[in-house]
Amino acid sequence: MSTRAATTPWVSVDELRRVLEESKKNTHHGKEERVVLVDTRGAEAYDKGHLDGAVRIEECFTHLATSDPAGLASLEATFRDLFGRRAGITGAANERVVIYEEGLTSGFAQSCRGYFLLKWLGHPNVSVLQGGLAAWRNAGGELSQQAPQVTPAQLKTRVDASLMATKDDVLQALKDKSKDTVLLDVRDQDEWIGTSSSPYGKDFCPRKGRLPGAKWLEWYKLHDRKDGVAYTKPVDEVKATLTDMGIKPEQDVIVYCFKGSRASNTLMQLRHAGFKATNYFGSWNEWSRDDSLPIESSLLSTPHA
Secondary structure, X not given: OOOOOOOOOEEOHHHHHHHHHHHHHHHHOOOOOEEEEEEOOOHHHHHHOEOOOOEEOOHHHHOOOOOOHXXXXXXXXXXXXXXXXXXXXXXXXXXXXEEEOOOOOOOOOHXXXXXHHHHHOOOXXXXXXXXXXXXXXXXXXXXXXXXXXXXXXXXXXXXXXXXXXXXXXXXXXXHHOOOOEEEEEOXXXXXXXXXXXXXXXXXXXXOOOEOOOOEXXXXXXXXXXXXXXXXXXXXXXXXXXXXXXXXXXXXXXXXXXXXXXXXXXXXXXXXXXXXXXXXXXOHHHXXXXXXXXXXXXXXXXXXXX
16 A cells, blocks of 8 residues: 555554555665654653654644634644654655554544644645554554654645634524534533533633534544444444434534544544534634633533434
8 A cells, every 4th residue: 555645534553554564665665655653642651652653742632722813823833843843744745644542532532633633734645543552552563662763844735724613613603593504512421511611620611511502422422442442433324323413414514522632533534424524623612711602501411412
């Protein structure tokens, strides 16, 4: 398998092994195809063992952002620099980036957030390791404790604005009250029912609640578990779940969570299943801090869609 653009946003353990082996052969024969591995975990986990050659960019998960013009400009500058300087990512057509975390649901989809950021910046060839490092370990994959030597580069791509929903986009959807746009909340149950404001703590954000009129699909529901490892569900099951919720492929779906991480995971699955979806990346962390923005703040005793 060459480093041509992946047909799905996911790469399996077996496929990644083939890709890495081919990359080594290409390098040995003087070809320029290359694979870049990005680990989104923290330093402690990374130091204990990571994929050989992987570069750690924890900021894929930790960096908070707003969706106003200044916030988006800062987000773009920050991650162009991080991906280029720390990982040597250029955005070239013959470059493949594979991003991973410990497990797809154990780290709040941090690898998917990294995927979203790199795709938003316009990189043509990005994948997330299906099942994360847990799947790699289960398959007997070896790990390294040696940090790679990286040649800094400039990431040269063009922002793909079609992936990103902003606060203004959400406001417009609320004003229009159009059935053509669906607000999809994919946060955990305690955030949806209003007993917590975020995974950072129940009072991390100043307000608890939901976007008015939002539908709820807890992001875990689009995953299956095998041998203790979470994997994304097949496309037909994703389609069936959305159809049961009354969401149609022709509708515009704005997905949100707390800071766009779990929403990135859901976005990848919806888009792969043929739905029109964007990620409100600022999500609840941005929305809840502006008292002028409407919310549904009633405490729900039981979850509902």
